[in-house]
Amino acid sequence: MSTVSGEAADGGRTPQRGRPARYTREALLDLVVGVFNERGYEGASMEDLARASGLTKSTFYHHVSGKEELLRMAVGRALDALSAALDETMATHARPIDLLADAVRRTTEVLLDELPYVTLLLRVRGNTAVEREALARRRAIDARLAALVKVAAEAGEIRADIDPRLASRLLFGMVNSITEWYRPGARTASRTSIVDAVTGVALTGLRTPGAS
Amino acid sequence: MSTVSGEAADGGRTPQRGRPARYTREALLDLVVGVFNERGYEGASMEDLARASGLTKSTFYHHVSGKEELLRMAVGRALDALSAALDETMATHARPIDLLADAVRRTTEVLLDELPYVTLLLRVRGNTAVEREALARRRAIDARLAALVKVAAEAGEIRADIDPRLASRLLFGMVNSITEWYRPGARTASRTSIVDAVTGVALTGLRTPGAS
DNA sequence: GTCTATATGTTGATAGAC
DNA sequence: GTCTATCAACATATAGAC
Numbered sequence: 001m002s003t004v005s006g007e008a009a010d011g012g013r014t015p016q017r018g019r020p021a022r023y024t025r026e027a028l029l030d031l032v033v034g035v036f037n038e039r040g041y042e043g044a045s046m047e048d049l050a051r052a053s054g055l056t057k058s059t060f061y062h063h064v065s066g067k068e069e070l071l072r073m074a075v076g077r078a079l080d081a082l083s084a085a086l087d088e089t090m091a092t093h094a095r096p097i098d099l100l101a102d103a104v105r106r107t108t109e110v111l112l113d114e115l116p117y118v119t120l121l122l123r124v125r126g127n128t129a130v131e132r133e134a135l136a137r138r139r140a141i142d143a144r145l146a147a148l149v150k151v152a153a154e155a156g157e158i159r160a161d162i163d164p165r166l167a168s169r170l171l172f173g174m175v176n177s178i179t180e181w182y183r184p185g186a187r188t189a190s191r192t193s194i195v196d197a198v199t200g201v202a203l204t205g206l207r208t209p210g211a212s
Numbered sequence: 213m214s215t216v217s218g219e220a221a222d223g224g225r226t227p228q229r230g231r232p233a234r235y236t237r238e239a240l241l242d243l244v245v246g247v248f249n250e251r252g253y254e255g256a257s258m259e260d261l262a263r264a265s266g267l268t269k270s271t272f273y274h275h276v277s278g279k280e281e282l283l284r285m286a287v288g289r290a291l292d293a294l295s296a297a298l299d300e301t302m303a304t305h306a307r308p309i310d311l312l313a314d315a316v317r318r319t320t321e322v323l324l325d326e327l328p329y330v331t332l333l334l335r336v337r338g339n340t341a342v343e344r345e346a347l348a349r350r351r352a353i354d355a356r357l358a359a360l361v362k363v364a365a366e367a368g369e370i371r372a373d374i375d376p377r378l379a380s381r382l383l384f385g386m387v388n389s390i391t392e393w394y395r396p397g398a399r400t401a402s403r404t405s406i407v408d409a410v411t412g413v414a415l416t417g418l419r420t421p422g423a424s
Numbered sequence: 425g426t427c428t429a430t431a432t433g434t435t436g437a438t439a440g441a442c
Numbered sequence: 443g444t445c446t447a448t449c450a451a452c453a454t455a456t457a458g459a460c
Binding site: 067 | 435436439
Binding site for chain 3: 443444445446447448449450451452453454455456457458459460
């Protein structure tokens with residue numbers, strides 16, 4: 001169970017006119033999100049999604065309720081992961097600057113581990129109810145992150161010459177921008193080196209320490 | 213001339229069934245790009261664009277050749293501005309670290325001054341020929357910026373523990389992320405404070421200098 | 425320059441045979 | 443579970459009257 005095409009209990013007599021196409025719902029969602037990210041949510045048609053899964057459009061509809069529901073599942077997964085990461089950070093009860101660094105690290109890790117889902121989430125515009133709901137949840141997470149920056153600023157642990165809200169936007173804008181280029185498997189930077197680089201640049205900047 | 217509805221040389225006898233709608237081509241493009249950014253390029257229909265301009269769909273088509281051509285003009289404007297800013301930076305012949313700081317500053321300024329156009333550019337996916345051409349031009353600009361970072365790294369002026377390509381992506385990812393939230397006129401950070409903050413965070417980081 | 429009307433294709437979604 | 447066939451809605455784009 002939880003597979004898409006069932007167990008062929010009739011002993012193979014079934015015509016199977018298309019490709020076998022036996023996906024778990026998770027594998028199917030992975031595939032769908034891949035197409036969403038390639039062509040954009042609006043630019044991807046149900047026909048595109050069906051073809052990518054090796055099914056006809058009708059068969060595809062037999063398994064999924066519709067395009068919007070697919071989006072809801074996908075962005076929900078991203079939001080849950082980001083939310084959980086932030087919960088874990090808060091549970092450490094560390095000093096403000098360390099809380100912030102931990103949030104940056106964990107958010108970056110979620111982004112790398114759930115890359116297609118977070119990528120899709122970050123591109124949501126707000127045309128439909130599903131999208132607006134996702135934006136609202138995302139704003140709530142951003143607000144929690146901004147609060148972390150604010151606390152660190154009030155503790156004097158980050159520079160006072162930049163507004164905490166602006167600092168938060170730049171910081172997590174940098175983190176989120178990873179979705180623009182990171183492709184796992186490609187010969188780019190490793191997960192660890194990215195996490196270290198983000199945290200490093202965020203806290204101490206690019207310039208060589210001590211250089212003029 | 214260069215207006216959209218002409219000079220009404222008949223002395224006002226024209227029926228004018230819709231809204232007056234007298235735009236320069238630039239004002240019309242501004243309006244179009246606004247809708248593109250609100251709904252997404254794929255999500256915005258010609259009907260949407262026409263309605264936003266106060267014209268019927270047909271009248272709108274009388275003035276513009278089609279949706280894709282509107283996109284070409286819009287992203288072309290963004291690409292030209294970014295390219296020109298980078299040319300200006302190179303013409304200063306400064307030290308590597310100062311070249312880099314200047315590129316960050318000028319790129320940020322273009323982003324703020326041409327916000328809707330650059331925002332649209334940064335969201336281009338690559339579904340059509342126009343989009344792929346824009347992506348190619350954008351990649352060329354990114355490569356020039358990455359080269360600046362590399363030179364600064366080789367001169368020992370930025371930290372050696374981060375791969376220059378990764379540093380470049382994080383740095384300009386942070387810069388580009390401004391399009392996600394900046395809204396001129398809203399009571400957010402001013403142009404100057406944003407430019408200063410970006411340059412500051414990029415080079416020296418968020419952490420308070422000298423703090424543990 | 426603007427309109428109404430329409431041509432033509434594509435989209436999300438369903439009906440019903442096998 | 444899979445297919446072919448089809449629908450209603452909406453898309454881009456054009457024709458032609460005023």
